[in-house]
Amino acid sequence: MTTDTAKRINYVRIEADQCKGCRLCVETCPTHCIVIGSKINKLGYQYARFETNACTACGLCFYACPEPGAITVYKDATPEEMAS
Numbered sequence: 813m814t815t816d817t818a819k820r821i822n823y824v825r826i827e828a829d830q831c832k833g834c835r836l837c838v839e840t841c842p843t844h845c846i847v848i849g850s851k852i853n854k855l856g857y858q859y860a861r862f863e864t865n866a867c868t869a870c871g872l873c874f875y876a877c878p879e880p881g882a883i884t885v886y887k888d889a890t891p892e893e894m895a896s
């Protein structure tokens with residue numbers, strides 16, 4: 813049976829222009845969900861990008877990040893939450 817929860821996934825939003833590319837989230841994530849991309853943000857850093865559906869919403873990347881507001885973790889996010 814299909815339920816609403818079937819459409820939900822764990823999701824991490826990374827604010828590109830608040831990231832300083834320190835890689836702490838990349839190194840911390842136990843399921844390798846975050847990578848540093850090749851694009852440059854307005855601060856001049858190659859910034860982190862959430863890339864996979866293997867996220868467990870553990871929050872470790874959030875706690876590792878030194879930049880307040882750069883990372884938001886959503887557990888069982890709806891498509892609407894991911895698009896907002």
Ligand code: SF4
Binds near residue numbers: 842846
């Ligand atoms: S919440 Fe946990 S599993 Fe998800 S990206 Fe962050 S560190 Fe990785």
Ligand code: SF4
Binds near residue numbers: 832834876877879883
């Ligand atoms: S820990 Fe924060 S500042 Fe460092 S790369 Fe990840 S999102 Fe960017």
